[in-house]
Amino acid sequence: MATGASLTLDHFLAPEGEKPLLRISTAGSVDDGKSTLIGRLLLDSKQVWEDHLDEIGRSKVNRASRGVDLSLLTDGLRAEREQGITIDVAYRYFSTPRRKFIVADTPGHEQYTRNMATGASTAELAIILIDARKGFLAQSHRHAFIAWLLGVRRLVFAINKMDLVDFSEEVYEGIRKQASALLVHLDGAQADFVPVSALDGDNVVELSARTPWYQGASLLDLIETLQPPAYAPQFRFPVQLVIRPHLDFRGYAGQVASGRVKVGDEVVALPSGRTTRVKRIVTFDGDLDEAFAPLSVTLELENELDIARGDVIALAAAAPKLARRIVANVVWMNEHALAAGATWLLQQGPRTVPARVTKIVHRWDVEKLEALPAAALQLNDIGQVEIETAEPLVFDSYRENRSTGGFILIDPITNLTMAAGLIERAARLEQRRKSRIEFESAAITAAERTALYGHTSARVALAGRGEIAPLAERALIEQGAHVFLRDRDDVAVDALTGAGLIVLDTRPGGEGGIDAQGLSADPDEAVLELIERLRRAGVFLDHDAVQPGEGI
Amino acid sequence: MSDFVLAHLRALEAESLHILRETAAQFRKPVLLYSIGKDSSVLVHLARKAFYPGKIPLPLLHIDTTYEYPEMIEFRDRFTAEIGAELLVHTNDRAIEQGANPYTLGTSKCCSLLRTRALVEGLEAGGYDAALGGARRDEEKSRAKERVFSFRDRDGRWDPRNQRPEIWNVYNGKVDPGESIRVFPLSNWTEMDVWRYIELESIPIVPLYFAKPRQVLVRGNTIIPLESNVKTLPGEEPRTVMCRMRTLGCTPCSGAIRSEADTIGKIIDELAAMRRSERENRVIDHDQEGSMELKKREGYF
Numbered sequence: 001m002a003t004g005a006s007l008t009l010d011h012f013l014a015p016e017g018e019k020p021l022l023r024i025s026t027a028g029s030v031d032d033g034k035s036t037l038i039g040r041l042l043l044d045s046k047q048v049w050e051d052h053l054d055e056i057g058r059s060k061v062n063r064a065s066r067g068v069d070l071s072l073l074t075d076g077l078r079a080e081r082e083q084g085i086t087i088d089v090a091y092r093y094f095s096t097p098r099r100k101f102i103v104a105d106t107p108g109h110e111q112y113t114r115n116m117a118t119g120a121s122t123a124e125l126a127i128i129l130i131d132a133r134k135g136f137l138a139q140s141h142r143h144a145f146i147a148w149l150l151g152v153r154r155l156v157f158a159i160n161k162m163d164l165v166d167f168s169e170e171v172y173e174g175i176r177k178q179a180s181a182l183l184v185h186l187d188g189a190q191a192d193f194v195p196v197s198a199l200d201g202d203n204v205v206e207l208s209a210r211t212p213w214y215q216g217a218s219l220l221d222l223i224e225t226l227q228p229p230a231y232a233p234q235f236r237f238p239v240q241l242v243i244r245p246h247l248d249f250r251g252y253a254g255q256v257a258s259g260r261v262k263v264g265d266e267v268v269a270l271p272s273g274r275t276t277r278v279k280r281i282v283t284f285d286g287d288l289d290e291a292f293a294p295l296s297v298t299l300e301l302e303n304e305l306d307i308a309r310g311d312v313i314a315l316a317a318a319a320p321k322l323a324r325r326i327v328a329n330v331v332w333m334n335e336h337a338l339a340a341g342a343t344w345l346l347q348q349g350p351r352t353v354p355a356r357v358t359k360i361v362h363r364w365d366v367e368k369l370e371a372l373p374a375a376a377l378q379l380n381d382i383g384q385v386e387i388e389t390a391e392p393l394v395f396d397s398y399r400e401n402r403s404t405g406g407f408i409l410i411d412p413i414t415n416l417t418m419a420a421g422l423i424e425r426a427a428r429l430e431q432r433r434k435s436r437i438e439f440e441s442a443a444i445t446a447a448e449r450t451a452l453y454g455h456t457s458a459r460v461a462l463a464g465r466g467e468i469a470p471l472a473e474r475a476l477i478e479q480g481a482h483v484f485l486r487d488r489d490d491v492a493v494d495a496l497t498g499a500g501l502i503v504l505d506t507r508p509g510g511e512g513g514i515d516a517q518g519l520s521a522d523p524d525e526a527v528l529e530l531i532e533r534l535r536r537a538g539v540f541l542d543h544d545a546v547q548p549g550e551g552i
Numbered sequence: 553m554s555d556f557v558l559a560h561l562r563a564l565e566a567e568s569l570h571i572l573r574e575t576a577a578q579f580r581k582p583v584l585l586y587s588i589g590k591d592s593s594v595l596v597h598l599a600r601k602a603f604y605p606g607k608i609p610l611p612l613l614h615i616d617t618t619y620e621y622p623e624m625i626e627f628r629d630r631f632t633a634e635i636g637a638e639l640l641v642h643t644n645d646r647a648i649e650q651g652a653n654p655y656t657l658g659t660s661k662c663c664s665l666l667r668t669r670a671l672v673e674g675l676e677a678g679g680y681d682a683a684l685g686g687a688r689r690d691e692e693k694s695r696a697k698e699r700v701f702s703f704r705d706r707d708g709r710w711d712p713r714n715q716r717p718e719i720w721n722v723y724n725g726k727v728d729p730g731e732s733i734r735v736f737p738l739s740n741w742t743e744m745d746v747w748r749y750i751e752l753e754s755i756p757i758v759p760l761y762f763a764k765p766r767q768v769l770v771r772g773n774t775i776i777p778l779e780s781n782v783k784t785l786p787g788e789e790p791r792t793v794m795c796r797m798r799t800l801g802c803t804p805c806s807g808a809i810r811s812e813a814d815t816i817g818k819i820i821d822e823l824a825a826m827r828r829s830e831r832e833n834r835v836i837d838h839d840q841e842g843s844m845e846l847k848k849r850e851g852y853f
Contacts (some may be wrong), residue, residue, distance in 0.1 A: 012562040016798040020560035088715075090696040091689045095740045099559045104742055114717055188693040245606035253602070255570040255721075260556075284601035290569045292556045296569035298604070309577055333717050347722055350577065406720050415726035 007286030012295060018098070019227060025119040025152065027143035028129025033160045033224070037129060037198035038105055041220065042094050074258040089119045106137060111465045113146060113380035114333035117420055120150035121406070124228035127156045127219075132165045132195070136178035136429050138367045144179070145366050148186040149329065149382070149422065151402040153229050155183075155191045158219060160212065163197040169213040187370055187399075194219045231293040233525070234399035235259030235267075236320065237313040240348040243298055251282055251298035252307055257349070257403035258360060259315070260292040261299075266316040269307045270394040275316050276303040293403070310351030312394040312404070317520070318528045321406055322392045323426035327361065329398075330409070330419045331382050338385075344418060348407040353393070355409070358384040375446055386427050398422035446478065449500035450541065453482050457497040459505055459513030459540045466506040469518075472527045473504055479531075481540075501537065514539075555617060561749050564741055572602035572684070574608050578725040579682035579733070583675070585614035585631075586639075588624045589800045591686030591738060591758050594746050597755045598737060599684075600635060607794040610684075611638040615674055617666040618648055618779055619802035625760045640676035654804050655783060668803075673707040681727055684735045690742045694752065700739045706730040708712055744823060751816045761819065763796040763811040774807040795817075 005121060014020050018160040027507045029032035092103040104119030108110060108129075127146035132142050142157055165171045172195045183191055194203055195211050196219055202208035205220045216222070236257040237549055243251040261267070261278060268275045280300040281288040291297045299313065307313070316318055332338055333410035338357060346355035398405030409419040450456050462469050468484050476483045484496050486505045493510060496503045505513070514533055519526040534540065558566065575582050584599060586592050599608045601645060604822075634638040644652070647665040654662040675683055689695050699715055701723045718725050725733050729771050737745075738746070750757060767778040767790045776782060778790050795808040796819075813819045 009556065014556055014557045014559040014562075019557050021558075021563045088697040089717075091740065092696065093690045093740070095742075095744075100742075100745075118717045118719050122721070202707060240570070241577050241603075243603060243606045249605060251605070253573050255566060282605065284604040293561065294558065294566050296566040296573070297603070345726075347724060350574070402720070406722070408719055408722050408724060410724055415724070415728065417719075417724045420717070420719045531818060 004232060007288050008294075009285065009290060011285060012449065020098070021100050021102070022228065023102045023104070023123045024125045024127060024223065025106065025116070025123035025147060026127045026129070027106055027116055028108045028158075028160075033131070033198045033240050034105070034108065034129045035158060037127075037158060037196070037204065038092060038103060040201060041103075041200050042092065049275055053154055059278060077260060089115050095314075096220070096224055101223070108143070110139065111380055111523070112143075114331060114420075116143065116146050117150055117331040117333075117408075120147045120152050121420065123147070123150075123152050125154040125156060125223060125226065126152045127158055127223075130157055130159045131177060131182055132159050132161045132171055132175070135171075136175050136182075140179070141182050142366050144186065144189075145369070146331075146382075148245070149331075151398065151422075152421075153188050153190060153526060154185075154226060155189055156219070156222060157193045158198075159193060159195045160198050162202060163200050167208075167210045168203075172214070175460045187505075188374075192216065192222055194222065195330050204532065225421040231405070232258040232295065232396070233522075234318050234396065234401065235261045235265075235313075235315045235322070236396070236401065236404045237261065237299065238351065238404075239307055239311045239313065240350045242307070249300065249453065250298050250304065252313065253298045254313075254350070255296040256291050256293045258293045258401055260290060261289075261315070262290045267301070267313050268319050269305055270312045270314065270319060271322055271392045272306070272311070274303075274305045276305055277300045278302075310349075311459070312351075317532065318525055319528075319532055320394050320396050322394055323427060324390075324392045325358075325386065325388050325393070325427040326393060327384065327386055327424045327427045328407075328421040329364075329382065329384050329424060330377065330421045332377040332379060332419050334411070334416060334418045336411070336418070337379070338419070339375065339385075340385075343412070344409040345412050346387065346393075346407050346421070348393065348395070351394075352410075354390040354412075356388050357385050357387050360445070361385060383420075387421070393423075395423050397425055399519050401422075409427050422496070425478075446498075446500065453500050455502065455540045456538070457500050457502065458537070459497060459503045459510070459532060460516065460534070461491055461510065461513050462504055462506045463508040463510075465516045465519060467527065468516075468523045468526050468530070469504050469506050472530055475527050475531060476502060476504075479540075502534070561745060561752060564745060565601075565749070567597045567721070567739040569739065571723070571735065572599055574723050574725070575682055575684055575735045577605065578723070580683040581678070581680050582684065582735075583612045583640075583678060583680040584608070584610055584614045584684040585671070585686075586628070587686070587800070588614065588620075588628045588758060589686070589690065590746055590761060593755050593757050594741075594749055595684065595686040595738060596635070596637065597753060606637075608637055608800050611640050613640045613642060613674060613678070613683075615667060615670045616643045617670070617802050618642050618643060619653075619666070619804060621758075621760055621777075621779060621800070621803055623760050624800065627756075628784045631756060640678070641668060642677070643671035644673065654802070659805050662805075675708065675732065675766050680732060682725065682733045682735055684737065686738050687736050688738045688741050688743070688746070689736075698736065698739065700736055701725055702734040702736065703727070704732050704734055708732070710734075744820070745818065747820050747823060751820065758800065760797045760800060763794055763814045763818075765792050765794050766808065767791070768793045768795060768808060772848075775810065776806070777803070777808050778815060779803040 014369040023528040026034055039493060090105045092105055096099055104113045104123060105118040128140060141339060159172055159175055176193050178518045183189055202210055203218050205218055207218050215502045237252050237254050238257055239252045241253040243253050262282060263278050265278050266275060267278055278299055279302045281291045282298040282300055284528045340357055340360050344354045344356055345352050359376050364376060365372050365379050366382060374383055396404045407421045408417050411418050473483050473485045482501050484501045484503050486503050486507060489507055493503055519529050566809055603609055614628060620696060644666055652662055673756045699718045703715055704710055727733060769776045769778055769788055769790055773791060794812060796811045797808050811822060812823045
């Protein structure tokens with residue numbers, strides 16, 4: 001048991017440069033041979049137990065044209081074994097000396113979009129199966145899109161049944177080209193194309209002599225060596241449990257969702273906004289000086305704050321967003337359709353709040369990548385909605401952070417999970433707040449401007465950090481602020497602040513205002529920190545913003 | 553900024569701690585199903601970590617069929633006392649009184665009464681709304697599709713059509729009175745992961761897992777260690793064989809394997825070389841094709 005002696009991170013780390021656990025999602029139709037491909041990976045990496053093979057030989061159902069029907073290895077439930085179709089997300093495990101793989105295997109039919117989304121949600125890599133004879137179909141497009149939507153940035157297209165197209169380079173190139181038309185729209189996606197024959201084993205584990213024109217790696221080699229994207233850099237710690245064995249210890253137990261934290265760091269607890277410092281990072285094996293995602297630890301803080309399950313602890317300098325109205329993409333997972341006005345429970349990690357879908361913005365036509373108007377979302381639809389919650393949500397956009405940008409919707413009556421949600425951003429108010437300016441000839445006061453604009457005027461001294469000014473300007477404008485970027489001396493700061501604007505002043509000299517000293521070197525983080533400084537200085541009046549020390 | 557990456561056992565560990573904490577937080581009255589086996593031992597070890605520096609905030613429940621190996625019972629009592637865990641034991645007394653045993657009933661029916669029925673009754677008696685277990689998805693085909701949080705209806709039954717999609721690591725544990733959730737924190741662990749973790753953390757396990765010369769009955773491919781409640785068949789002679797249990801079950805129904813592996817390290821090497829499935833020697837899984845699935849539909853783990 002721990003005695004207070006410090007533990008180093010070496011206790012937890014993988015050897016330098018390695019990533020020993022990889023989560024993969026696979027998608028493809030029954031007929032594309034996906035089950036055969038997985039069966040081949042399991043068999044050739046020697047993960048199949050011999051008696052499972054015996055059992056399949058004994059089984060009444062054997063659909064393969066030659067040899068043992070490898071797909072029977074992966075088909076589970078009895079009913080499915082006879083129909084030859086998988087109906088759910090199945091998790092398979094295999095490892096090579098270099099890496100352990102968790103494979104979320106999902107069906108290919110359109111009516112299993114929810115299963116695909118589920119499998120892709122934790123994946124770092126997606127293997128999308130294509131039948132070489134059929135080419136890049138609408139369903140391949142759908143699979144790639146869903147994986148990408150759920151945050152998978154490494155896509156590996158396994159072009160199967162090459163044995164049936166004579167291992168033709170032309171066919172392979174044709175499919176690559178078709179896929180590229182989609183990939184152009186998938187921001188940040190990295191794609192690989194591997195020509196395989198799952199049935200015969202070409203390019204699955206070993207490179208095949210039958211594709212001399214192929215310059216890439218075998219499928220297994222590829223998935224064994226690629227480095228998937230890391231966790232988001234901002235520190236996020238959703239509190240799961242308060243551990244209080246006796247009066248002298250109060251610890252907040254949770255899993256670091258992203259980023260890193262060190263003992264001594266100044267942190268903020270949201271949504272309350274109270275700040276303090278990290279006193280200890282406690283684990284069963286000893287105290288750590290530093291913790292990173294995805295470690296599960298217990299944080300002890302210097303001040304006794306009223307933090308409960310569901311609160312998020314973040315670095316004070318780079319906190320997540322807060323909003324009571326958000327725009328999100330949702331994958332609808334239930335037979336009961338979604339209509340605007342319905343109320344749900346929104347669960348985000350350990351936090352559950354009542355929520356209402358106020359508007360269905362549109363439904364995505366996944367195949368044409370078009371937004372279509374919709375009055376309702378049906379099972380397996382993907383659409384964009386506006387949601388209003390009873391308490392402010394603490395979040396990052398899903399694109400920035402898969403851990404803090406996702407949520408599920410639960411039906412409070414049936415307890416069923418109805419949808420997966422991916423937060424895009426806070427929703428902007430459609431109408432300006434009702435103006436308190438009356439139509440008379442009195443001069444407009446600063447207070448009136450403030451009430452109308454939603455913020456006080458401010459000067460931000462950005463001399464020396466001019467490079468973040470355009471980004472800061474954009475970030476502020478998107479929040480609805482009235483901003484001016486001052487990069488010339490002949491525009492007076494007074495005149496600008498007098499007009500109620502937030503002035504981003506990149507010219508040297510000048511007095512007063514918000515400082516840019518000590519902002520992060522990384523531009524995105526610096527802008528986040530800057531906005532936080534403005535917020536803490538009381539510049540914003542939005543009721544969703546956080547004032548330190550105030551509860552909501 | 554350099555990116556720290558966890559070793560794979562530490563990544564699995566972190567995930568399991570998260571699941572254990574969610575269970576303690578979401579449910580009114582959770583319990584940990586303790587079968588004394590290696591998976592259970594890992595589960596209890598993880599529970600100690602999850603709630604540290606507090607104690608494990610839920611009881612360990614052992615479903616005692618009365619046909620367990622005496623070594624298991626002794627280990628159970630000693631270990632739980634050592635770590636200060638609350639141990640509860642439940643047996644299907646009525647079935648025992650009526651003489652339930654695998655010889656006359658056959659293993660299918662006996663398991664149904666002494667394991668399945670006892671489990672469902674034990675959980676009901678305690679009013680538990682969540683039961684943690686050490687089951688893994690790689691153990692058997694029907695478990696591959698099991699969720700981490702697996703919904704059970706009022707009768708403790710599992711319906712594949714009734715489960716909730718499990719996205720990211722967000723677990724929906726909402727239940728109505730009488731309903732419950734089975735939670736499997738070791739879902740993504742393989743048999744090899746379990747053994748390597750036992751080695752890494754020096755977790756104590758039942759001595760039956762280690763090879764030593766034992767008195768056994770050899771029946772075809774199956775080696776059954778001789779214990780007081782194992783009946784010899786007419787003409788059967790016990791022999792001494794160097795063997796160990798790869799998986800623990802009841803004495804009359806679990807086979808041992810010939811082995812020289814008397815340390816964790818040797819067990820791991822043997823496992824790597826071995827290709828026989830964990831459950832081949834648990835006679836109950838071969839009763840019918842898809843037998844595990846049938847048992848799940850009935851309510852067995």
